[in-house]
Amino acid sequence: MKYFIRKELFKSLLLPVLFIVPALSSYAQKKKTDVSIRVLSYNIHHCNPPSKAKEGLIDIQAIAKVIRDSKADLVALQEVDVHTARSGKDVHQARELAKLTEMHAFFVKTIDHQGGDYGIAVLSKYPILDSAAYKLPMQEGSGGEPRGLAVITIQLKGGKKLRFASTHLDLKAVNKPLQAAELIRLLDNGKTPVILGGDFNSVPDSEVISILDKAFTRTCTGNCGFTIPEVNPNRTIDYIMFRKPGQLEVLSHRVINEPYASDHLPIVAEFKVK
Template identity: 35%
Template sequence: MMPKQSIYYKKCLQAALYFGISGLVTFTACNKDPYLPNSEAKYVELGYGDATYGNDNDAEPLMTGIKYMTYNIHAGAPPANPGTTDLQAIADAINAADPDIVFLQEVDKNTGRNGYNGDQAKDLGELTQMNFTFYSAISYGKGFYGVAILSKYPLKGVKKYLLPKENADEEQRVMGIAMVDLPGKDSIYVAVTHLQHNSATSRVAQITEVGNIADNLQHRLLIGGDMNEKPSATDFFAVFDAHFTRGCSGVNCPNTFSAQNPTSIIDYLAYKPANAFSVKSYAVMPEAKGSDHLPVVSELNINR
């Protein structure tokens, strides 16, 4: 099967040939690695996503519910065995939950970290039999580090948005978006992010940008990620809750960090618009082997 990056270049070249001389400008703009983390543009078009699984589903019945997960995978490094990588433990947690959509944070691609040189999003896609797309945030080692989405159904319209930061020294954060081709001539947007860990000001600016981007889509959307913010942060959640409905809010929501001693909530699942879904279940998985975060899983009823 042709690598996804080769498909990207092929589509750019086809566009250039179709538009003639003016298309050469298009091809020149396309002739870049689409995974490069930094860009002068506000967002980067990554084109078509993976469609290895779940194709040709228009004749299938519409889904009445959808299950989604967010999981900070700690670059696949098990806390009990630093310096190693155990993607199978991450895949086992995902397979046990059997979600339709997975939002991943702290994902490596070709970094060489912990002796691992592969594409973690791609490898997890294979281990879970899900489609994948990766969004780089920064260069790391020999490769990239960022967030990813896994989906049982084909991914389309993949975009990466660069999020604002308080100062230039902060790590670049991104929001990854894709449209999922659901069964029965249906679709939904999905979005993943991982916000700044050491600046409340940047987190508010970032979630403001995330919310504005989501509102402009004007379509049903599921979002998940490591927000690095506790529920007590009133400034942050005044913005978050203006754009999204949290899958769980209040005093009875399960702690998500650390996996080994869960005392706080920093990982969240949410959706929009509020009347498009109702929450059937919301929980963390007691999985402490693969990462320092617990996987968060929610099942929604789709209101039609």
């Protein structure tokens, strides 16, 4: 009888352990597969430092240094020149920046400029699995400047996939809500998490950001720091935002105080990809 009682007592003590051990193992495995990734968004003003605007100086090295110092894995760039007269007919700024930072590049043209191209780009430390270019809508007769969206897909360590995008919305107030709605439509693709960086030409309490907030989560919504102008900044128009918050967690967000290289200050955010 005593043996039976001891045996049953042992079973009752062992049973919870059998449930706890697999649970702990599963938790440890999940933590092991979490990946952190750092994202930079930067309007680079075609690599023309504002203090050198009159001379027309192009300083690609200065932009590359900002990117390298940020230790970003992914970079969303705006106002990128390719083979233009002002930046050099033989210069592809996206490719040159990729070379200087040891990253992969994808450029999307939005307008013709000085015999070359002008637009947006993304840089990635991860190989680019696929890429896509999209035009954003404008109201007919608005006099706006053509705008676009550059999107890439990458695969992180552990096999997780991520979509990353760069955009630059128009200055015209009539076009920005149309473009925001199109961004939401284009970047809604099911299970894959999405991170979007860009110059949205819109302050946080604007209609445009309100539209985007319905679908995206910004990496910072409080005291985030201003991004423009580069000296004595007084407003925020550059953002990093994301979809699938259950798969992405913001670890940090900051504005980089770099007043020389461009007329915008770059922003950097770090994520945990779950």
